[in-house]
Amino acid sequence: MYQYTEFDRQFVQLRAQQFRDQLERWERGELTEEQLLPLRLQNGWYIQRYAPMARIAVPYGEISSTQLRMLAHIAREYDRPTPELLAHAQATQDALEASQPGQTLPAEPLKYGYGHFTTRTNCQFNWIPLSKAADVMDLLASVHMHGIQTSGNDIRNITCDAYEGIAEDGIVDTRPFAEITRQWSSLHPEFTYLPRKFKIAFNGALEDRAAIGWYDIGLQAVRDAQGAVGFTVKVGGGMGRTPIVGTVVRDFLPWPQLLNYIEAIVRTYNSYGRRDNKWKARIKILVKAEGQGFIDAVEQEFKAITELDGAPHTITQAELDRVTSHFAIPELRPAGLPSRVDPQGQLYQRWLRQNVRGHRLPGLCAVTLSFKRVGFAPGDADADTLDALAQLAEQFSAAEARLTHEQNLLLPWVHQSDLPALYEAARKLGLAQPNIGLLTDMIACPGGDFCSLANARSLHIAAAITERYQDLDELFDLGPIDLHMSGCINSCGHHHSGHIGILGVDKDGKEWYQVTLGGADGSQLSGPAIGGKVVGPSFNAAEVPDVIEAVLEVFRTVRKPGELFIDVLRRVGHDPFKAAANGARHPKIDEPALSEQD
Template sequence: MYQYTAFDQAFVKLRAQQFRDQLERWQRGELSEEQFLPLRLQNGWYVQRYAPMARIAVPYGEISSLQLRTLARIAREYDRPDAALLASAQATQDELQASQPGLTLAAPPLQYGYGHFTTRTNVQFNWIPLAKAPDVMDLLASVHMHGIQTSGNTIRNITCEALEGIAPDGIVDTRPFAEILRQWSTLHPEFAFLPRKFKIAFNGAAEDRAATGWYDIGLQAQKNDAGEVGFTVKVGGGMGRTPVIGTVVRDFLPWAELLNFVEAVVRVYNRYGRRDNKWKARIKILVKSEGQKFIDEVEAEYRAIVEQDGAPHTISADELARVQASFVEPPLRAAKLPSHVDTTAKPYQRWLAQNVRAHRQADLAIVTLSFKRLGWAPGDADADTLDALATLADTFSAGEARLTHEQNLLLPWVHQTDLPALYEQAKALGLAQANIGLLTDLIACPGGDFCSLANARAIPVAAALTELYQDIDEVTDLGPIDLHISGCINSCGHHHSGHIGILGVDKDGKEWYQVTLGGSDGSALSGPAHPGKVVGPSFSAAEVPGVVEAVLTTYRDLRSSAAEHFIDTLRRVGHDPFKAAANGARLDAGHRTRQAEHAEA
């Protein structure tokens, strides 16, 4: 993983000191709320439904055991609401739960003292008092972490696919390029106040595991016939109110031109992007409305940067080598711990099949720990679990781990001989569910339980579906299914790209949910990136589990064989049978509700 230089370390420490001064001036009334707002946002501090929310950057998802232990300390010592605030928040949640009769599983009680892994490999805390924010930033800086530009209308935390540098199908390790772009774009004055937030993703493998089509800029690594490294550049992808897949604006951009070309794209966006309507301010709207004219403007701006400005940001071979040298492969050794696991037993073999992937080094393995635990929201890890993860990373993975887009945690340097012992310890922590890539490996944002933007809660629906599908034999038989849940149109749960997507909507002041089918993130399994289609009118929270169950029953009835995946059956037979099943489940749920009401009367 990336090793901080002395400059990097000094930078984040100074930024923490700067924010402490800004916060103190705001507390004294020397900065207005309007003046302070962009300052806290650019350091990752929101004010959510009940309390501040801190968003911590984890570039490329790479995180060390020391950083995990620091996050555990933050969770244990700082992520703590006072009793009155917690009681008030819980009362509100209880009222919401009571307004949704028939939901098969109540939402877990509001918890604190934990971190939340997001779909963009950030870590969020939901209960840190703003007055404690400078202390938290100092702690983060001490272990090479920060929240800089994880929010606000800036270039945000840049992501890569989780298997960069370790997957057998890797073309180029894009982490050094992403780091060069991160260093260049951080605090870039021209891009500090863009029309809207801006997200960039790299993918270095043959398979697009970074969902590059869904990003403002998606960069797919390529090698041409001469063996030269470059990138296919997509611009204008995004979810939200208007889902759009990025447009290819360059088939092959030489790697040395990366910064010059990205600057051209962002300059054109900064010049022409709308600032009068935040729903139309993302670059996807500009690209969609202008089409070829946008591409022509970018090319003209790029030529001006290269020909008139002298290509000031061309990446030299020396600069690339400097940054590549900061991505140090750790010294590896096997733990050689004894294990009592029966390696021939079905549970262990199933875990090997679902949670363990091949490594580019034949004697190593890539292991994903599942954070889809009954009683917990997807991606949540309390302080004790974070400490335990650090120990697992130290013991089995040279002190390194990676957060994934799917809200799990991956150990990238595990010796094949250590797999039984790792399984045994992960199982004791409740992190060995053999469900990676299956239905219950679902994605969900925090939703209305915490987010002030949400129209509906995502966590209770995720909990109900997790409870409904506890039979691992059934889940395995259903095969690979991407189920994504968002609490609002901002799409932090990436519902548009789910094979099954669930979106919380407001209807007459109450929580309802739209269901979409057929979305894709661009992976080999799912095919080219594509938004799902709505299957009918919105459903109540109580109806959603039955709707999903009906859709999956229809899949089992219609698949050509057990080997045909859900997304392939859907594409082969079309949406109509699934739409009919979903709406039939609504009618059945309504009938059951009326029967229950009649019996009670």
Template sequence: MYQYTDFDRQFVQLRAQQFRDQLERWQRGELTDEQMLPLRLQNGWYIQRYAPMARIAVPYGEISSTQLRMLARIACDYDRPTPELLARAQRTQDELQASQPGLTLAAPPLRYGYGHFTTRTNVQFNWIPITQAAEVMELLASVNMHGIQTSGNAIRNITCEALAGIAPDEIVDTRPFAEILRQWSTLHPEFAFLPRKFKIAFNGAFEDRAATGWYDIGIQALKNAGGKVGFVVKVGGGMGRTPVIGTVVRAFLPWSELLNYIEAIVRVYNRYGRRDNKWKARIKILVKAEGQQFIDEVEAEYQAIVQQDGAPHTITQAELDRVTANFEIPRLRLSGLKHTVNTDSKPYQRWLKQNVGRHRLAKLSVVTLSFKRPGWAPGDADAGTLAALATLAEEFSAGEARLTHEQNLLLPWVHTSDLPALYERAKALGLVQPNIGLLTDLIACPGGDFCSLANARAIPIAAALTELYQDIDEVTDLGPIDLHISGCINSCGHHHSGHIGILGVDKDGKEWYQVTLGGSDGSALSGPATPGKVVGPSFSAAEVPGVVEAVLDTYRDLRLSSNERFIDTLRRVGHEPFKQAANGARHTDHRAARQAEEATA
């Protein structure tokens, strides 16, 4: 993991002190709400439906056991609403639930004292009073964490695929480049007030596990015919109201030119991006509108940076070596912990197959802990679990863990001989569901339960589908399926890239949901990044589980064998049979009808 220098530590500590001063001036009335808005947003503090929401950056997903323990402390001591606020929130939830007749599976209860893992490797807290925000920032700074640029119209948290540095199919470990870019972009004076938020992702393996096609800038590592390291650069990807896949603007960029070229891209965006309409302000709109002209403008700006400015941000070999030294293999040791697990048992063997992956180093394994626990929203971890994760990371993974795009937590340095002991301890925490990559390993944003932007709730839908598919044999038989749920068109649940996507929409003041099929994030399983297609008019909350079930039953009927994956069957036969099944499930209890038909047969 990257180790903060004295400068890094001083930087985040001074930033926390600065925010404390801003917060105190706002409380005294010396700053208006309007003046305070950009200051708190650039430090990761939103005002949501019931209370402030704090978003904490975890660059490229890497997090230490010390940082996990601090998150546990913050969850325990600060993520606590007043009784009055909690009661009001619960009344609102009850009213929303009552407005959805037929949906008998309610969302998990409104909890507090927990963190939420997001799809972009941030951690969010939903109940911290704004009056305690400065204290929280200072605690975070004490363990080299912050919320800087996790919001606002700036370059956001830089992400990588979760297997960076440990994947057998890796071309280049992109973490050093992501760290260099993080340092360069943080509080960059020219890019502090872009037309809109800006997101960058790296992928260093042959398989795109970082969904780079969906980012404002997606960076794919490669080696040319001469063995030199460089990057394919894609620009203009994004979800939201207008899903767009990024355009390749450079087929091979030498690694040393990364910052100079990104500066050119962001300068062109800053100059020409729209500021008159927030819905058309993302770089994807500019790229789509201008096409080759945009690419030409970037190239001209890049040449000016190189030739006229002297390429001031060229990454030197010495700088790359300095940062890379932080990502060497940590000192590894066996846990020495005993276990009573029957390693021949079906649950353990199923967990090995689904949740344990290959490592580039012999005798090591990669373990994903599933945060898709019944009774909990996807990605939620209470204070006790966060503290226990810190201990697991220390005992089994050299004190390091990683947050994943799928809202799970990965342990990257586990001795294969330690797997039974790890399984036993993780099972006690409820984190060994053998569902990684399967239907119930679903992605969901907090939705209308917490977010003031949401049109509908995502958590009750996730809970209903999780409850519906409790039979792990059935889930395993269905095979790899990406199910993504968003509470609104902002697409924080990445519904566009789901094999099955569910989008909350407002219809006459009620919660309704669109269903899309055939989306892809660009992984080997899913194929090239592409948005899903809507299968019909929106469905009520009560209808969604039956619609999903009808779609999956159609897949089972149409697949050539149990080895043909859902996405492959869908592409082979087309959307029409699935569309008919989805719309045919409207106003019916699909599972009850199917069970009655099977009983009759």
């Protein structure tokens, strides 16, 4: 993985020092709350429902054992609410529960001392006070981590496929390009105050596992007929209130021009994107409104950059080689760790099938550890687990791991002969559930349990579904199903792209949930990226698990041998699923009418 240069180290340390100075001036009254707001946001610090939330960048998902241990230390020592704050949060939850009797599932207990892995390979903490924020940033800088541009109207953390560089279907390892883009975009003076947040994703394999169609800029690595490397460029993807799949604006962009072309896109957006309405400020709205006019404007800007400005950000072969050298195959320790696992055992065989993938290097494989566990929110890892992950990475994967889009953790350098030993160690930690790609491998944001933007809580819904579907025979019989859940229309849980999507909505001060069917993220299993369709009026929390069960029962009834859920849905249409979902409503609980705001 990428190793910081002396410049990189100084850059992050100076940024941490600058943030400490900003906080101290705010505490002395020299900066107002309004003045501090953009400064803390651009360092990844929000004020959430009960406490500050810190968002830590993990560029393109790669993380070392040293960094995992630091996250464990921060979780253990700093992610700790005062008793008064925790009591207030619990009372607020209890009051909400009491306001809608019969409509909700039991609330999930509020936990602390946890890191939370997100769909964009960040790690979030929910209880760190601002008085400790500067100390945390100093600790992060000591292990080459930061929160720079994990929030704010700027270019956010760069993401890519978790299997970059190891995938059997790999075309180009895009991690060096992602790192070059990260360096170029960090604190870019022209793009610090864009109309709205801006997200970029790379995919370097035949299968799109990075969901690039749903990004502001999605970059698919390709090779032309002569073998030259370039990118197909998509622009204007996004979820939220208006889900739109990105538009191809360039079929083949030569790799040296990558930054110049991204600059042309972002500069066009910065010039013409709306700033009068934040709901219409994303680049997807501009692309949809202007169509070919937007593409023409980008090409004109790109021409000006390359011809008049001299293409100042052209990537040289020397620079690409320098950065690529950091992504060489790490030094692997000898294989042969002992294990008492029965290699023919059913649980182990199921784990091999669901959680282990092939590797471009003979004798190696990639293993996903599941963070979808009973008693834990999707993507949550407590301090002890984070420490244990660091140990697993050192024992089995050259001290490297990767966070995934699905809120799990991948070990990319595992000897095939060490799989039984890894399974044994992961099982002791509760991380060996053979459910990757199955129903309980759901994506979910924290929702109203923590987020001040959310309309409804999501963690108790995730917990109820997880608990209901613990029978592995049933899960394997259902087969691959993407279930995604968001607590509000901002779509942090990517509900639009789920085969089954759940969206929390607020009606008359009560929590309700819309269910969508037929979404796709662009992967080989799901097909081209597309947003799901709402199956009908909203459901209360207690109904949602029954609605999911009713939908799956239709699938069981009408499927053909070997047919997957998403294929059945496309073959028979939404109507039978919609009827079953609406038939699962509980009696005597009426949904309030939608307001104009809804």
